[in-house]
Structures are given as structure tokens and as C-alpha cells.
Amino acid sequence: MSVHKLNIVSLIRKKRDNEELSPDEIKTLISAYAKDQVPDYQMSAMLMAMFINGLNDEESAAFTSAMLYSGEVLDLGSIPGLKVDKHSTGGVGDKISLLLAPVVAACGVPVPMISGRGLGHTGGTLDKLESITGFNVNLDLDRYREVLAKHNLVLIGQTEEIAPADKRLYALRDVTATVESIPLIAGSIMSKKLAEGIDALVLDVKYGSGAFMREKSDAIALAQKLVKIGESFGKRTLAFLTNMEQPLGYKIGNWLEVEESIDGLRGKGPDDIMELTYVLSGAMIYLGGKAASISEGIKLAEQAVSNGDALRKFRDIVEEQGGDTSLIDHPEKYKKPEIVHEVKARDDGYVFSIDAYSVGMAALELGAGRRSKEDRIDPVSGIVLEKKLGDQVKKGETLAFLHTNNTTYLNTAETLFQKAVVIAKDIPKIEPLLNCRIDKDGIHESITQ
């Protein structure tokens, strides 16, 4: 005990003094913490030292590995083909997983997708899937393999067996102001994704008002760290830097986003949704060995949408996982919110900016999100935008509809939303959605290669 205590203190001291920790030291620390042999007060001091002094690439890989091997690492070797997944750092209205997973699977690349729930201003893929009546995201790992083998696709939630050290560490980081650290975020993301049994990974790293990373430079640093970690595990890893200056698409809220995804799978989604889906899918199809380039992958993705394969794949997986397929065929039959409140423009001009963070928080107030992990969400609530960046508006014209079943926070939500939307006389300069591509060779301005 005394020796053990001394060891942990000496490890904290090393990181505090900005010295490098060896892979063995990091492994010892994390595995002891996962086994309850290191108290939270020591780990939080270490996390703060890591936060302030950082982790170099070798330390980051060791940290990821320690969290990865704190739990089960799936072996999907029995399933033919290169398994590819995507991870997004999260944004408002980001329903791309719902479109891309069936698109890529329809193109013959197995997609073993383990997703999370929403917290704060961003939604979670799991919550969106669960808005489809009957859809079961809690499959055990045998069933996970079986569904994947059958459909090239499976959509589940994180199980207790996946990276348990990450789960404990994340909870501790949340209450000790040690969340927003690039190596700690990267380790958390990659340990969970690597546990899925993937061969390659595509990352959507977002920056801007609605993203976890407000600054582009931070997003680039995170993308580079993620790629380095992925490659150090022998997994081909491609990251795209994407702009989250306004919500993605027009719909924010769990069922609303499923609805917009179905539109997209029918080839009728908003431009930003379709563009991002095709590029990320194209990259996954390329990494999955079914296309010779990202551009060719994008063409295959477009075909899978236009010929209906992608929508059929989505319908199949909904059916396989117990969801009500009639809602996929007829989304208009979904239960309606009690209140649909119109938000009107207060000025003439152009939509100059939309603060995505505040729009996400407004959706949360309406019932679409969670303040804490224990909160329940209302699948039907959310926001439907009528105007987006650069659109001309007249005073009194509809900016958006707020959907909810609870009037308690409707005023708060409307206030948040009105503050989020700035109308000006000038047309704003709109940045491209996709900023750059980052791989092991560096940063590329060209999105495809």
C-alpha cells in the first residue's frame, strides 16, 4: 500500500513537472484506477497535470491503449471485409450517422457502429434511433456480430464491457474541469472506437459555435492527434475538418432528425446534409476497399442513394433491431407535438449568423436534450428551421417552428433562439462546410485526393 501510494505520487509528480510518462507507467496508472486501486483525488490531480502539461504522441497512444484494454476489444475477424466506422465530435443537427451508415453498408463495407447518447447542446445517435418506436440499441455482443454479418450494419449503444476506464475517467473529468483537453478527448474517443473491432476510421472533427472545439486551430490539433493515435494502432484513419457555424440541415430534435435523414436517404435532403453524407461515406467506402479513391467512393454513395439501396438498408436494419418500419415508409404518421410555436423575424435583412450552440440549448429546453444523464428526452420535440445562413428574411416572416409537449420552457427556448439568430443588412460570407482533410501525411486542402 505504502509503496503503491508512493508510485502513484511519483507518477503525478513526473507529469506535474512536465516530464514524459512511459507507456508502462500510463498502463499501470489507468489499470490500477480501473480496479479502484487509485483514489479519485489522486487521479484528478493527475488529470489536471495532463490537462495543463499535455501528452505527447507516444503518451497519448499509451493512454488510449490503457483505456481500450481496460475492457473488451471486439474481434470481428470472422466477418469478411474491412470494417469501417465514423466518429463525429458532435454538433447541432448532426444526423449524418443515420444516413451514412446504411449508405456505406449498402456499398458492401461492414459498419459496426457503437454510438452514444446526447448531453448538453448536442444530440446523440442512440437517442435519435430510439425515437423510432421499438428500435432496440441494447444488443449483446454475440447479437452485435450476428446482425453485422447479416446486414453489413449494426447500430448499438456502448456496453459496460467497452472501455470502462474511459467511462470512469470521463465522469471524473466532468466534475474537475479537465474535459477540454485534446489528448484526453482523443484518448476517450479512440479507445471506444478501437474497441469496436474496426479496421479503419473516418473522423468528422467540427469547429465553430455549435462544436465542442470553438476554434479551428484546436479542431486541427484534435484531428491530428486522433489520426496519429489511430495510425499507431495500425488502423487507417482519415479526418475531415467541418464547419459547425450553424446547425446541420433544417431539423434539430430526435425524431425530426430521423425524418430529415429519411428525406436524405430518398435523395431529397438539404444540401449540407447530402454533401457531408457523400464525402464521409465516400471516404469510408474507399477505406473499406470498395473504391479506389474517395471520389470514386462518393460516386458509389450517390448511386446507393439514387437506386434506393441505402434506404432499403436502413429499413432492413430498423426491422432487424425491432423498430417500426411503417415509420420509415410513412414518417408523416409519427405522433405530433402538442405545441408548434412559430418564431418570427424581428427585422428585414439577411440571416447573418446562427449560433448553433444556443439553438442546441433551445432544443434542449423544448425537451429534445438532457441537462444531466438522468434526464428523459421527448422524441417529438425540437426545432424546424425555415431560414438558414444567407437567406433573405422580411420582418414577421417565419424563422423557425419550435416543437414541444411542454410549455414550461417555451419562452426560454424562444428567447435563446431569437438571440441565436442575427439578422443584418449585409449578406454574410459563408465558409465552405468541409474545410480540409487530415491523414497521416498531413493536412490537405483538397477534400478528396
Added chain:
Amino acid sequence: MSVHKLNIVSLIRKKRDNEELSPDEIKTLISAYAKDQVPDYQMSAMLMAMFINGLNDEESAAFTSAMLYSGEVLDLGSIPGLKVDKHSTGGVGDKISLLLAPVVAACGVPVPMISGRGLGHTGGTLDKLESITGFNVNLDLDRYREVLAKHNLVLIGQTEEIAPADKRLYALRDVTATVESIPLIAGSIMSKKLAEGIDALVLDVKYGSGAFMREKSDAIALAQKLVKIGESFGKRTLAFLTNMEQPLGYKIGNWLEVEESIDGLRGKGPDDIMELTYVLSGAMIYLGGKAASISEGIKLAEQAVSNGDALRKFRDIVEEQGGDTSLIDHPEKYKKPEIVHEVKARDDGYVFSIDAYSVGMAALELGAGRRSKEDRIDPVSGIVLEKKLGDQVKKGETLAFLHTNNTTYLNTAETLFQKAVVIAKDIPKIEPLLNCRIDKDGIHESITQ
């Protein structure tokens, strides 16, 4: 609870991002921690952020104040005169408090001294006093005032009422590698000293192998911080930077140090002990308003030793606090150790260096110190040096005697001691014991003014 949690996290975030905490924020944090409203894992993250990013002078004063007012702050207003104490950052063989307290009290300056116990390689004044059979350091605060009023002197241990937040924080710092921070150390020292009800304070800040601060630059920074904090509370504060390259005096160990102190009070102590006693006493007498300068204070201190007043004062306080005064009159009657082991020089030459830290650890192995707070010490054990820095030695000549009642660690102690003493052909360059004086106006090369 949720609001409270958010507040603490936002305070941690501020310090993490190297922003300044307001006095109110620091007060809220420390008082909530003292009331068990902030969990250790949050406080340790904060301590690490404070350790790495530091605290400016205003924050340091607020931190000290928060710890000070977490407990009782004594009011000694009913006792006439300016109350003055001394604090040393601790060293090996540092028994100066035992000499200086009676010297200063004998010169008419009240000395309300609350001391600590030893831990690790340094001894504590309390343990030394308790080696005097019967001496009671556990007086309550009423009795503390009474003894001080009667003798201008009282020597007690820290009570539960004094700066309880510091006690809790120190225990947490000890296991989270956040001890060696200048503002945290300064806050810990000053909160305890200011609680004593003093009007002025003299500080002995040590540097070198046997000191808490190995580097002179760190010791200077600590001294400056201590002076700034003291002055910000309206207490005149003087610091002396002193060299701890070798143990102070010839005797290390609890009773051995009392013995050497009695020699000193008889005017027959080693030169370094006498020099440091006179300078620190002189500064205290000056701050206590009984001398017009430090130099004049030094003269008064020398007189108090030569005319026997200081030794009589020591005898009086031993009697008042229940100690056996026959041991003060006849120290040679003290019980003897079972083993007195001679350590011989292995080479001819000069004592080139003595690593005070290792000598302190050797004394600990013999029974004079504690590895952990629960360890018991043996008052009779310790080390008597026969040679000090610069002394010529012949191979086979006695370097020191190790005193102990337990043979178990005798070999370890001898090995530590032999390693600590380097004998070389050249005479070493010996730094002066007193390096400089630091007050609110800055650093002064002249020790007196």
C-alpha cells in the same frame, strides 16, 4: 448542489486557464472545503492547477486568510508588548527555537510559540521538547495565554482549533504531489503563524541539501512570498536566507539537540548555532520594540546568554510546563542509549561535503524520526558529529557516533551516513551560514541593517 458543483468546477477552470481567482472565490472554495462541501477530487484538481499556474500575491494572501479564518485566531491583546515568533522552514539539526525562544523572552519580548512535529528527514521542536521528561506541550488556549503572560514565553503544539483547513489540505497535498509549491507552502506556514496572535514574525528560510528548498532561488522566492503575505496582514515580517549544506551544530536527535541547546544557552554552543541564534533573536528583539536595530538586538541577545538570563528563562518554562528541571541543570544524567556506534573515516583528507538530507535520514533510521505520522520516536537516539565541513580527517579517525537502542537499522544508518560524507584532498569552499535578509523593501546583502 448542482449550482454548487458548477461553481467549484468554474473556479477550477479559471485557475486551470491561468486566470486570477478573486479573494471571495478563494474564501468560498477553502471554507466550503473545510466544511466538507467540496470533495477531495475537486480540491486536488484545483491544487494541481494552483501548483502549476501559481498564485499571485493577492491570491496568496486570500488563500492564507481563508485557511487562517477556517479556525480560531488568537487574540493576545491582553498581554502587553509586541508578540514575536520565529518560523524555520526546517533543517537537519535545527534546534534554534530551543535557544532563541528563551533568549528573546529574557529580553522582554513575548514569544508565543506553536510548533510542529518532525516528519521525514527533519526534526520538530515539539519532539525535542517532549524528550525532556514530563514536558507538556498540550496546553489549552487559556493556559497558553496564562503561561505567556507569566513568562513572556510559551511552547505548545498545534491544536485542532488552529487553521483546520490547512491540516486537511496538507494531508491531501501530501498524496497528490502538490506539496512543493511556493504559494501553497507560504499559505500553510503563514496561516498557522498568524493564528498565534503575533504582531511580528522572523523567518529562517533554508536552502541546500538538508532543506525543503534545495535551490537558493526557490528559497528566495519563498522568503519573498512569506514576507509579502505577512506584511499584507499588517505584521512586520523579516526573513533570513540560511544555508543548510550541512547539519546545524554537531548533534542530531531529540534529546541530543536539547543537550546542545543547553550548551548554547550556557554560551558554549557550536559557532553556527550561536551565530544563528543571535541573529534571529536580535531580529525578534528589534521587531518586538526592545532594540533600535537588529545589531542592538543581537547585543542584547548575547548579554542574555552571558548573564544567565536565557538559561534561567528556559529552566523556568520547563518547570512551568511540567518538565524535569534537573535534566536542564544536569543534562549528563539523561538516560543513555544502549548502542553508541563509532563511524570511522575511510580516507585521509578534508570533509568536503555532508549531505544533510542523508544525515537526517540516517538519524531517522536510528529512531530519531518518523517515516509516517503514526511512528513513535526514541528521544535518546541520533547522531553526534565529530567532524564538520572543512575539518581535516585521517583514515580511521572518528567521523561521528550513532546513538540508538535498536540494531535493526544500524547498518542502513551507517551506510547512509558514510554516503553523506565526502572526504577529498581539497579544502571545500564554505558558504556563509547567513546569506541575505529579505524584508518588504527587498533583498539585502547585509544581515543586520
